[in-house]
Amino acid sequence: MIVFIFSKIISLASITCACLFPVYTFILTFFIDYMNFHYPVSYVVLCTAAAFMIGLFVVIKHSSNIKRLLAGEEKKISAKK
Secondary structure (H helix, E strand, O other): OHHHHHHOOHHHHHHHHHHHHHHHHHHHHHHHHHHHHOOOHHHHHHHHHHHHHHHHHHHHHOHHHHHHHHHOOOOOOOOOO
16 A cells, blocks of 8 residues: 555556565464464464465566566556546
8 A cells, every 4th residue: 555655656566566475474374374373384484485476476467567667668547627
């Protein structure tokens, strides 16, 4: 949300979230599930791996948006009526 608010580019925000999804999944599953509720470490690894695969899929699906972002051609969202 912060990326979108400052850049007004929804695809940049989506790609950023997809890249951060496995990181946040690891942090939450490790510090909440593993440390507090004593889930097995395999649970943390499995959840993080699944989040990584989902994030990777989203980044791959946004490859055309990434090319436009790098070329400076991606359009910003505006609130014009």
